[in-house]
Amino acid sequence: xxxxxxxxxxxxxxxxxxxxxxxxxxxxxxxxxxxxxxxxxxxxxxxxxxxxxxxxxxxxxxxxxxxxxxxxxxxxxxxxxxxxxxxxxxxxxxxxxxxxxxxxxxxxxxxxxxxxxxxxxxxxxxxxxxxxxxxxxxxxxxxxxxxxxxxxxxxxxxxxxxxxxxxxxxxxxxxxxxxxxxxxxxxxxxxxxxxxxxxxxxxxxxxxxxxxxxxxxxxxxxxxxxxxxxxxxxxxxxxxxxxxxxxxxxxxxxxxxxxxxxxxxxxxxxxxxxxxxxxxxxxxxxxxxxxxxxxxxxxxxxxxxxxxxxxxxxxxxxxxxxxxxxxxxxxxxxxxxxxxxxxxxxxxxxxxxxxxxxxxxxxxxxxxxxxxxxxxxxxxxxxxxxxxxxxxxxxxxxxxxxxxxxxxxxxxxxxxxx
Amino acid sequence: xxxxxxxxxxxxxxxxxxxxxxxxxxxxxxxxxxxxxxxxxxxxxxxxxxxxxxxxxxxxxxxxxxxxxxxxxxxxxxxxxxxxxxxxxxxxxxxxxxxxxxxxxxxxxxxxxxxxxxxxxxxxxxxxxxxxxxxxxxxxxxxxxxxxxxxxxxxxxxxxxxxxxxxxxxxxxxxxxxxxxxxxxxxxxxxxxxxxxxxxxxxxxxxxxxxxxxxxxxxxxxxxxxxxxxxxxxxxxxxxxxxxxxxxxxxxxxxxxxxxxxxxxxxxxxxxxxxxxxxxxxxxxxxxxxxxxxxxxxxxxxxxxxxxxxxxxxxxxxxxxxxxxxxxxxxxxxxxxxxxxxxxxxxxxxxxxxxxxxxxxxxxxxxxxxxxx
Numbered sequence: 001x002x003x004x005x006x007x008x009x010x011x012x013x014x015x016x017x018x019x020x021x022x023x024x025x026x027x028x029x030x031x032x033x034x035x036x037x038x039x040x041x042x043x044x045x046x047x048x049x050x051x052x053x054x055x056x057x058x059x060x061x062x063x064x065x066x067x068x069x070x071x072x073x074x075x076x077x078x079x080x081x082x083x084x085x086x087x088x089x090x091x092x093x094x095x096x097x098x099x100x101x102x103x104x105x106x107x108x109x110x111x112x113x114x115x116x117x118x119x120x121x122x123x124x125x126x127x128x129x130x131x132x133x134x135x136x137x138x139x140x141x142x143x144x145x146x147x148x149x150x151x152x153x154x155x156x157x158x159x160x161x162x163x164x165x166x167x168x169x170x171x172x173x174x175x176x177x178x179x180x181x182x183x184x185x186x187x188x189x190x191x192x193x194x195x196x197x198x199x200x201x202x203x204x205x206x207x208x209x210x211x212x213x214x215x216x217x218x219x220x221x222x223x224x225x226x227x228x229x230x231x232x233x234x235x236x237x238x239x240x241x242x243x244x245x246x247x248x249x250x251x252x253x254x255x256x257x258x259x260x261x262x263x264x265x266x267x268x269x270x271x272x273x274x275x276x277x278x279x280x281x282x283x284x285x286x287x288x289x290x291x292x293x294x295x296x297x298x299x300x301x302x303x304x305x306x307x308x309x310x311x312x313x314x315x316x317x318x319x320x321x322x323x324x325x326x327x328x329x330x331x332x333x334x335x336x337x338x339x340x341x342x343x344x345x346x347x348x349x350x351x352x353x354x355x356x357x358x359x360x361x362x363x364x365x366x367x368x369x370x371x372x373x374x375x376x377x378x379x380x381x382x383x384x385x386x387x388x389x390x391x392x393x394x395x396x397x398x399x400x401x402x403x404x405x406x407x408x409x410x411x412x413x414x415x416x417x418x
Numbered sequence: 419x420x421x422x423x424x425x426x427x428x429x430x431x432x433x434x435x436x437x438x439x440x441x442x443x444x445x446x447x448x449x450x451x452x453x454x455x456x457x458x459x460x461x462x463x464x465x466x467x468x469x470x471x472x473x474x475x476x477x478x479x480x481x482x483x484x485x486x487x488x489x490x491x492x493x494x495x496x497x498x499x500x501x502x503x504x505x506x507x508x509x510x511x512x513x514x515x516x517x518x519x520x521x522x523x524x525x526x527x528x529x530x531x532x533x534x535x536x537x538x539x540x541x542x543x544x545x546x547x548x549x550x551x552x553x554x555x556x557x558x559x560x561x562x563x564x565x566x567x568x569x570x571x572x573x574x575x576x577x578x579x580x581x582x583x584x585x586x587x588x589x590x591x592x593x594x595x596x597x598x599x600x601x602x603x604x605x606x607x608x609x610x611x612x613x614x615x616x617x618x619x620x621x622x623x624x625x626x627x628x629x630x631x632x633x634x635x636x637x638x639x640x641x642x643x644x645x646x647x648x649x650x651x652x653x654x655x656x657x658x659x660x661x662x663x664x665x666x667x668x669x670x671x672x673x674x675x676x677x678x679x680x681x682x683x684x685x686x687x688x689x690x691x692x693x694x695x696x697x698x699x700x701x702x703x704x705x706x707x708x709x710x711x712x713x714x715x716x717x718x719x720x721x722x723x724x725x726x727x728x729x730x731x732x733x734x735x736x737x738x739x740x741x742x743x744x745x746x747x748x749x750x751x752x753x754x755x756x757x758x759x760x761x762x763x764x765x766x767x768x769x770x771x772x773x774x775x776x777x778x779x780x781x782x783x784x785x786x787x788x789x790x791x
Contacts, residue, residue, distance in 0.1 A: 090752035092769075094487065094743050126542055130517045130712055133542060134749035140717045141753060149714060151549065153539040154520060156527070162555035163539065169548040332524035357487045360745070364521035367483050368528055 015259060017223060019247045026243060027229055035117045037062050043120040043182060046139065048132045049232055050302075051125035051150060052174070052323050054198050054315070057236045058191035059178045064116055065233050066135075070098030073105065074277025074389035076112045083390045085110070096358040097389035099135040106142060119143055121181045123174075125150040127329040129361045148177045152324040156331040159324060167320045195315025198236035199307065204244035205231045206304035211251040212295040213346055216260035217268070218251045221294040222284040223261060225275040231303045262293040267410055270342055271297035272369070273354035273362045274388040279396075286400065290407040296346040298339065302327040305338075332365035336372045343377055350410045351381040358387050380413065382406035421631050422609050425616030429661075432619045436468050437506040439621060446508040446534075446568065451495060451522075453680045453710070454513035454540055456557055458690070458700050461622055462572050462580040463564045467511075469618035469681075470504070471659045472772060473497045483525050489743040490772035491657060492522040499530050509534025509567075511560075514542070515712040516746050534567050536560060543714045544705045553701040561697055577696040583622055584690065590629035591617060591686040595676065597636045599731050601643040602650070602673040604636050607664025610674075614681060615661075648673035649788045650732055654724055654754070655739035656710070656747050657681045660774050663739075670784035676731040678724055679739070680710055711746035720750055721757035728763045734791040736765040764791060 037044045045056050049067040056063045073079050079101055085108060086100035087093050101111070109115030122145060124136035133149065140147035150170055153163040175186040208227070211218050227247060234240040254260070269287070271294045276283065287294060305327050311318040327335065343351070351373055353366045370381040382402060387393035428435045436447045446465040450457070457467040472494020479500035480493045498504050509532045512523035527535045538560045541549040565572045594613060598605050613632065617625055649672045657680050667674060677683050688707040691699040708723055709715045728736060736758055740747045751767065758765050766787045774780060 090755060092748040092751070095745060095748055099749075130515075130520075130542070131745055131749070133714055134711065134746060137714065137717045138749070138753070147717060149543045151542045153541070153552075154514065156520075156524060156537045156539070160539070160559060162552060162559055165555065166541065166548055166552035169551075170546075173546065173548060331527075332521065333528050355485055357485075360488065360517040361521065364484055364488055364518065365524055367485075368525055 015261070015263070017219060017247075017250065019243070019250050020226070022243060022246065023227060023230065026234070026239060030233060031113055034062050034064050035113070037117055044117050045121040045123050045181075046116070046119040046136075047123040048125045048128060048136070050128040050323065050326055050328075051123050052171075052319055054194045054236045054319070055171075055174055055178055055186075055191060056123070057194045058187050059182050059184065061121070061178070061182065062117075063233065064119065066102040066116060066139075067098050068229055068232055069105070069111055069113075069116055070101050070389055071229075071275070071277050072113075073101045073111045074391075075280070077278050077391065078111055079278060079389040080391050082108075082110050083392075094357070096129075096131045096135070097387050098358065099131055099138075101389055102135065103138055103142075106139065119145055121145055121177070122147045123150065124148065125152060125323065127152040127323060127326050129328065129359065131360075146177060146181060148174060150174060150323070152329060154329050154331075155325055155334070157334070159321065163324065164320055167324050168317070171316060171319060191316065194236040195310075196312045197238065197241060199310050199312045199315070201231055201235050201237075201240045201244065202304040202307040202310065204241060204248060206301070206307055208244060208248050208251060209296065209301055209304065211248070211255060212261075212293075214255050215268070215347070216258075216262065216265035217293050217295040218254035218260060220261040220284060221271045221297040221300065222275075222280045224297060224300040225277075225280055228300045228303065235303070260293070262288045262291065264291045265293045266291035267350070267407070267414065268293055268295045268346065268348045269410075270295070270339070270346060270348045270351045271299070271354070272339065272351060272366065273356045274299055274359060276354060276384070276386050276394065277388055278391050279386075279394060282396075286403055287407075290403075292407065292410075294352065295348060296342055298327060298335075298342065301342070328361050332368060333372075335365070336369050339369060339373065340376055343373070343379065348379070349414055350379050350406070352406075353381055353383050354388075355383050355385045356388050357385075357393055358389065378413075380406065380409045419609070419632070419635055421628055421635070422612060424628065425612040425620070428616045428619050429612050432468065433503060433506060435619060436466065439466055440506060447506060448534070449504065449507045449510040450513075451491065451510075451519060452513050452515050453685050454515055454538075454704060454713075455511050456513070456538060456560060456700060456704070457622075458577065458580045458584050459557065459561050459564060459572070459697075460511065461583065462561075462576040463568055463570055464576075465508070465568070466621065467618075468507075469615075470495055470498065470510075471657065475501075477772075483529065484522075487743055488518055489741045490770075491741060491744075492518045494772065496522060496525065499526060507532055509536065511536040511538060514539040515710065516744075518743075518745070536563055536567070540704065542712070544709065545715050550701070550705050553705050554698045557697050557701045557704075574696050577700070578692060581690045581692060581696055581699065583626070585692075586626045587617060587622060587629065588686040588689060590626060590633060592683075593633050594629070594636065595683060595686075597633070597640055599675045601636075601640040602646040602648060602675055603644050604639040607668060607674050608661045611658070611661045611664060614685065615659075618681070618685070646673060649734045649791050650675040651788075652728060652731065652733040652736050653677040653679055653682065653739045654736055655679055656741060656744055658739060660770070662777070663774060663780070666777060666780045667784055670781055670788055672735075672784060672788050675733060676727055678708070678727055684708055684710060711750045718753075718757075721754050724754055725757050725761045725763075728758065728761060733763060735787060736763055737787075738765060738767040740767070740769050742769050742771045 085104035480497040
């Protein structure tokens, strides 16, 4: 059950999260390092968001995340233009907008930082979807660099021994690829250290996400969407640990002082699916106008969801389960169990599902999840039909109407329960 | 040809055929959607593997489970299941291919109460020793699950018999395709389609006999075959559940001389070795067969393959035939088109939502394309 403290209204300025400034500095520094890698004789690898980054860090390869760039493209409202460019190149408009945006961005050096630095290696882990395979094949042809595929079979109902064996053998393949790209032997010592740091980062991230169990929540899912970038891009580094310690500290202070994400939190909701990157502020304000806080989400928690499977003292072996049995790489009914747990943990009054055209593994099955949520918890679910990066698929007036109508239902339900 | 009518009849009402087969034989029917389904093992377990497609009816029930931005194969398949039209099925096997089939498997399993549900999570990459080994392991696991689920023993001998049978069927289908490529006038596209599709439904033990009769007949016909002046076209894409498309192409002055379709050449390509462990031999076929875009053999294998096929079969133009919302095929389109452009082979893209466009529209598109060749 969520703890409660008396809510203060310190005003919008004080409500702002202070750590944001430091976060922006870190991300800027990170992208500068990545873009100047070649000059500094460093190698760059592009890697999928669910991919095992620790071995790259152990080999001093700078990891770059086209998906993180996709989020930045969406947030800077550059998604439509880049997607249209991809369509001119022959890519269907129905395809994932992250991938469309990145394929176009590589050609035109697009997006908010004028394109990503060219990769020396591509690391594609399909634990999140099958689209990344096609995306990375395209970039492998375009940049003419090695492509390593880390193939993590889905656990519809369970993770088979055969799959476990397969994934384990691919870790060795991965190390061999890194040796061949760098010309160095795989650094097992550094890998051990990075593994420990990675586990600690994930624990810290989870602790930060756990602060929103508090009533009122010191931050919202929309804040989590922003602060997520570090655990995605800098997982396994001291920088990441230092920052998340700072952020966790700030959250705990806010709880102690009664500073909340939403001035008057009366209703709490759970978000499912990727963010709508070009509308996070609008959505946050819209829900806040209903005294509603999106206190948790299934997306950001995916980056610490495996932390119980990872073992500091045996990181390499534990990577097999840790990277295979992640949120999207499991059966829809297993995801349902996870959602029910989050509903209880964060004590929410309803669920908001982003039906994201760009992400089939995340979106197909949501209708069944909605039914299960109603049946098992008697809670309503709002569907927002959109796309994470391509704004052409978002209809503001329609979504606004839906949110208002949904909040009426939430309020009525809550009032009737009292 | 009468014998082809048998295939057409099955295709007209596959569910009735499967239901009657069940009654007659007292055995089980297992549905599948994809050419990676290990039919050989299903057959070795004495079941009839029946390939399922979408629906000919309107989508009503599936909308409650699948968003509109998913392909007509999965929406249609789920629709058929939810309406009860697939009640004759004892179960279905879902090999891992694309994201859409992956979620269909979960939604199907959660909502339908068929006696059996098998997920065969095959590797996505097929070009490493680890993947080859995993493919073998996955098929061994599937054999065990089939065996324990159905309560039958699936001996190596039974598997070898199934392998031999499928090798015969596939080489006969390939022979028919080769005759068609050399002498397109001896068999129509829609007859060809009926033979392929029917072969995915009918009792496999009866198939070689029927297919042999067709080969005999076609070989006889080809002795006196007229030269075809039709433009030689090739389909590339996923599933083709559109028998009418061939007629329109033929009336527009074209002929489909070959294809790179999941329900075409990739269905029968590749024979299985009869040496060594039979399950591993089956695995080898699925590992080395020309891939569909949901799998990875190399970053250029499909582009190279389509170019080779176009050369081998003297193709004047390629038609990319895609279901709308089919991501894997859609992703490969620009680069495969580029390969064909470089080889001097013109192409066109036809995306189909759930039904073909009107005959008139289709004819215009094909005529226009064929005129440019």
